[in-house]
Amino acid sequence: MRRISFGVALALAVLVAVGVAAAFAPWLVPDATAQDLMTGITGPGPGHPLGTDDLGRDVLQLLVAGARTAVPGALAVAAGSMLIGNLAGLAAGYHGGWVDALAMRWADLMFSLPALLVAIVVAGVLGGGYGLAIAVLVVLFAPGDTRVVRGAVLEQRHRPYVEAALLKNLSSWRIMTRHIWPNIAPVSLASAFLNFAYALVSLSSLSFLGLGVPAGSPDWGRTLADNRTQLLANPWAVIAPGLAVIATAAALNVVGDWLHERVERRGRAH
Amino acid sequence: MNGWARFALRRLAGTAAVVLLLSIGVFGLLYLAPGSVQQTLLGTRPATPATIAAIQARYHLNDPVAVQYLRWLGGVLRGDLGTSIRTGAAVSGMLGERLPLTLALTGYGTLLAALAGIPLGVLGALRRGRATDRLVVTAGVVGLSAPPFAVGLLLLVVFALGLGWFPVYGTGEGLADQVWHLTLPAAALAVGAVGLLVRFTRAALVRELEQDYVVFARARGLRAPLVLRYALRNSLVPVLTAAGLIVTGTLAGTVLVEVTFALPGLGSLLVDSVTFKDVPVVQALALLLTLLVAAVNLLVDVGYSLVDPRVRLGGAA
Numbered sequence: 001m002r003r004i005s006f007g008v009a010l011a012l013a014v015l016v017a018v019g020v021a022a023a024f025a026p027w028l029v030p031d032a033t034a035q036d037l038m039t040g041i042t043g044p045g046p047g048h049p050l051g052t053d054d055l056g057r058d059v060l061q062l063l064v065a066g067a068r069t070a071v072p073g074a075l076a077v078a079a080g081s082m083l084i085g086n087l088a089g090l091a092a093g094y095h096g097g098w099v100d101a102l103a104m105r106w107a108d109l110m111f112s113l114p115a116l117l118v119a120i121v122v123a124g125v126l127g128g129g130y131g132l133a134i135a136v137l138v139v140l141f142a143p144g145d146t147r148v149v150r151g152a153v154l155e156q157r158h159r160p161y162v163e164a165a166l167l168k169n170l171s172s173w174r175i176m177t178r179h180i181w182p183n184i185a186p187v188s189l190a191s192a193f194l195n196f197a198y199a200l201v202s203l204s205s206l207s208f209l210g211l212g213v214p215a216g217s218p219d220w221g222r223t224l225a226d227n228r229t230q231l232l233a234n235p236w237a238v239i240a241p242g243l244a245v246i247a248t249a250a251a252l253n254v255v256g257d258w259l260h261e262r263v264e265r266r267g268r269a270h
Numbered sequence: 271m272n273g274w275a276r277f278a279l280r281r282l283a284g285t286a287a288v289v290l291l292l293s294i295g296v297f298g299l300l301y302l303a304p305g306s307v308q309q310t311l312l313g314t315r316p317a318t319p320a321t322i323a324a325i326q327a328r329y330h331l332n333d334p335v336a337v338q339y340l341r342w343l344g345g346v347l348r349g350d351l352g353t354s355i356r357t358g359a360a361v362s363g364m365l366g367e368r369l370p371l372t373l374a375l376t377g378y379g380t381l382l383a384a385l386a387g388i389p390l391g392v393l394g395a396l397r398r399g400r401a402t403d404r405l406v407v408t409a410g411v412v413g414l415s416a417p418p419f420a421v422g423l424l425l426l427v428v429f430a431l432g433l434g435w436f437p438v439y440g441t442g443e444g445l446a447d448q449v450w451h452l453t454l455p456a457a458a459l460a461v462g463a464v465g466l467l468v469r470f471t472r473a474a475l476v477r478e479l480e481q482d483y484v485v486f487a488r489a490r491g492l493r494a495p496l497v498l499r500y501a502l503r504n505s506l507v508p509v510l511t512a513a514g515l516i517v518t519g520t521l522a523g524t525v526l527v528e529v530t531f532a533l534p535g536l537g538s539l540l541v542d543s544v545t546f547k548d549v550p551v552v553q554a555l556a557l558l559l560t561l562l563v564a565a566v567n568l569l570v571d572v573g574y575s576l577v578d579p580r581v582r583l584g585g586a587a
Contacts, residue, residue, distance in 0.1 A: 007408060109288060112567050114518040114559070117540075120525065121556050124544030125303050201417045205526055208419045209541050221419070228423055228530070231438075235427045242420035249415035257411070 004258070011254035018248050021067035028064055041233040051234040053227050059237050063244055065218035070200055070248070073134055077199035080138035082192045085145020089188075090176045092146065093153025103150070107143035115140040116202045124211050133206050141195050148191045152184035186263045193256030197249045204245050220245045278572050285568045289560055293346075296556045297339045300549050307331060310549055313355035346557065352550035356543070361554045365536065372535035375527065376520050378452055379459035383516070387464040388509075391471025392502070398476055406468060413465030418523040422458035422530040429454060439532050455531045459523045463516045470512040474505035507577050510570060517566045521559060 004012075021028065035055040044051045048058050092103035115137060123133040156162060157180075165175045204221030206212035213219045220241035227237035303310045309317075311325050325331065330338055345352070351361035394406035430438045436454045478484065478501040487497045525537035532538070536555060543551040 007404075109291075112288075112514070112518075112563055114522045114563065116522040117518075117525065117559060120540065120544060121299070121552060122302070124541075125299050125547065125549065125552055127304055127547070197415055201415065205417050205419060205522075208417075208526065209529060210545065211541075221417075224420065224423060231423075231427060231431055235431065238423045239427055242424050245420050246412065246416040249417070250412045253411050253415045 007254055008258045011251035011258075014247055014251035015255065018067050018071065018251075021064045022071040023068075025065045025068040031061075041227075041230050041237065044234075044236060051236050053223065053234070053237045054230050055226075059223075059234070059240055062218045062223055063220075063240050066220045066223065066241060066244065067248075069213055069217055069219040070204060070245075073130060073203045074196050074200035076134050077137045077141060077203070078192045078196040080134075081141035081145050081195055082188060084138065084142040085191075086149050086181070086188055088142065088146040089149025090153055090181065093150040093157065094172060094176050094180070100150070103146060107146050110140055110143040111147075113140060115198075116205055119202060119206060120209065120211060123206065129214070130203075130212050133203065133212060137199055137202055141199065144195070145188065145191055149184060149188055152187045153180060156180050156183050186259065186266075190256055190259035190263055193252055193259060197252035197256065200252065201245065201249050274575065277575060281568055281571050285564050289564050292560045292564075293343060293557060294339065296553050296560065297342055299553055299556065301335070303547055303549055310547060311355065313546075313548070351554040354543075354548055354551050356546050356548045356551070361551050364539065364551065365554060365558065368534055368536050368539050371533060372524055372528070372537060374448070375452060375455055375459065375533065375535060376524055378449070378456035379520060379523075379527075380463065380516070382456055383460040383463035383467060386460065387467025388471050390464070391468045392475060392498075394468065394472040395475035395479065396498075403472075406472070410465045410468035410472075413461045414469065415465075416461055417526065418458050418462060419526040419530045421461045422455065422527055425454050425458055426531075455527045455533060458530065459520060459527045462519050462523055466512050466516055466519065467509070470509045471505070474508040475501060478502075478505040507574070510574055510577065514567050514570045518563060521562065
């Protein structure tokens with residue numbers, strides 16, 4: 001068991017907490033969205049450790065319920081772009097030639113676009129909301145994974161084990177999936193963590209702008225937007241979801257970087 | 271110079287092709303919007319025969335789509351970006367009105383990012399592995415992860431409401447007052463770029479300080495500041511690659527910061543127009559954005575090849 005640094009341990013703890021909140025929110029905070037208009041917006045007090053928002057909803061409960069809104073969408077983006085990136089990257093790196101050229105030109109084009117802005121424009125004009133925003137982000141994130149996987153495949157391509165598999169006359173699909181892929185999976189996973197972080201930030205940004213989740217959903221970005229005019233009445237309604245987004249994204253980035261370093265160190269040890 | 275000119279020309283042609291390709295996508299936004307094109311262009315105006323006829327005449331909706339696209343592109347090239355559905359004003363005028371604020375905000379933000387990010391990255395590299403370095407790296411990761419709207423609101427809570435150092439909203443009058451009003455928004459915008467710059471600067475300088483020439487210069491007894499100057503000059507080359515990422519990040523950040531601080535710039539115009547489905551304004555902004563991003567990528571590529579000749583020698587890719 002290798003020792004891990006304090007920072008990584010803290011990041012993992014944050015991710016576990018967010019994961020638990022996301023998985024069990026319906027049982028932990030069954031009536032997070034229950035409004036109490038008579039109470040309205042109040043500061044921290046008995047019964048409401050972080051106070052209430054302008055609809056009288058408990059800020060702490062909204063925070064926990066917000067994890068359930070934030071995580072699945074971002075996870076879908078990371079998983080979707082990982083899938084596309086792996087397929088395209090394997091094909092480009094293994095076959096080379098025009099497949100490679102085409103995939104790389106496509107990646108160059110997509111990579112130069114600001115993903116969040118494209119999502120704002122497309123999701124906004126089409127009015128497709130959350131699902132469409134996720135689809136747009138998958139298309140724009142996949143090129144990054146494609147490049148990473150392609151690079152890793154090129155490194156493996158001429159290793160003796162691949163040549164041995166070729167001599168055994170195995171199909172390219174089998175060589176790619178059964179022989180090469182297990183060796184590049186860690187690289188791809190590290191990249192997926194970074195995408196996860198970026199997707200979380202992008203989706204909460206869209207919700208903040210009113211282009212993501214529907215109104216009234218317990219979402220961190222949405223809660224921030226709804227309460228930003230009430231800073232004086234209860235600043236915690238803004239501080240808490242703001243810190244939640246920053247902490248979760250930072251934790252994902254720290255774990256992603258840590259995985260990346262581990263993969264690189266192992267690669268050098270070979 | 272001939273080789274370099276050919277390299278620059280090839281890049282220019284590539285960029286032009288990409289912009290042309292993306293302009294088709296931008297034009298297509300009109301057709302992507304739900305409902306008929308005519309309905310989109312009418313907006314909330316009543317669909318009387320007169321207004322419909324006016325729309326038909328203005329946009330030539332009965333022509334084939336390709337012809338419509340070419341007409342639109344021709345108009346854009348002559349500076350005619352159409353009229354806003356929401357306000358009925360010329361789009362080019364609306365953009366012109368709001369451009370100065372966005373330019374000031376992004377310029378100020380980039381300046382703050384460079385002033386904070388590069389020295390912090392250098393500090394981290396020089397104190398590599400020590401507590402200072404770990405602090406710098408952590409701050410960089412947090413900055414990189416933090417969305418500008420959350421940072422902006424936290425800055426508002428602390429520095430405007432809590433300490434009362436800065437105004438909460440507004441753009442201010444007169445230069446000094448405007449700078450004062452724009453400081454918190456610019457800081458919120460800069461945080462992500464600081465994270466990127468810290469990471470790139472630190473990594474590049476760490477790599478450079480491990481080079482043989484640095485070891486040799488130190489062994490010869492060269493003064494530390496002089497050695498650092500040599501290493502720094504070489505390490506700023508890879509930092510240039512961060513410029514493209516910083517610009518795209520800043521463009522997206524501007525939208526969020528302008529909405530957060532209720533500033534009337536191009537970013538808040540984009541959100542308003544998208545929400546209202548004011549497609550001509552969205553198209554104009556998307557096109558402007560495409561041009562900006564393409565120009566920056568071109569400049570970074572060409573600038574990189576000027577600084578590092580190896581890029582263009584092996585520059586078939």
